[in-house]
Amino acid sequence: MVRDRNWSTRDATFGRRTVIAGTASAATASLAGCFGALGSGDGTATEAEPTTVRVELSNYEIALSRSTVPAGPVRFEIRNAADQVHQFLLAATDRAPDSLPKDAVGRVDTGELDVAVNANGVTPGEGTRLERELEAGPYVAACTLPGHYERGMHAGFTVEPRSR
Numbered sequence: 001m002v003r004d005r006n007w008s009t010r011d012a013t014f015g016r017r018t019v020i021a022g023t024a025s026a027a028t029a030s031l032a033g034c035f036g037a038l039g040s041g042d043g044t045a046t047e048a049e050p051t052t053v054r055v056e057l058s059n060y061e062i063a064l065s066r067s068t069v070p071a072g073p074v075r076f077e078i079r080n081a082a083d084q085v086h087q088f089l090l091a092a093t094d095r096a097p098d099s100l101p102k103d104a105v106g107r108v109d110t111g112e113l114d115v116a117v118n119a120n121g122v123t124p125g126e127g128t129r130l131e132r133e134l135e136a137g138p139y140v141a142a143c144t145l146p147g148h149y150e151r152g153m154h155a156g157f158t159v160e161p162r163s164r
């Protein structure tokens with residue numbers, strides 16, 4: 001007798017759980033439908049949330065809040081903490097951060113680089129926000145204003161393949 005009652009209780013619990021699970025998956029399916037509709041609107045099917053990287057420019061350094069991100073959308077929040085204009089350039093390259101190609105007058109030759117981000121002329125005390133879709137690979141961040149790169153305004157950055 002006792003055993004029978006236990007069984008019926010367990011059945012009831014199991015039944016309730018099944019209903020809850022069913023409701024949750026229906027909600028997930030309708031949310032996915034909404035995102036799918038948004039994605040097709042602007043031609044991008046990206047579902048990933050952007051990874052935020054804070055960039056602080058100073059004399060003469062580029063500080064990144066993280067040096068590795070997963071491939072996909074990356075949002076750069078760039079701030080110039082210095083007393084003069086700086087640049088945040090990010091290029092896909094397998095060169096070392098201090099070995100970017102130079103032009104005839106010794107400046108970083110951006111024409112030789114696969115530039116992913118170029119925030120030029122960031123005003124002192126101000127900032128800008130840029131979002132880019134980045135593919136996996138090695139990158140170098142730099143400020144190419146005369147003398148700045150040579151004084152150390154460069155940093156390595158890596159975009160890793162997104163694990164699925």
Ligand SMILES: [Cu+2]
Pocket residue numbers: 085086087143144145148149153
């Ligand atoms: Cu600079």
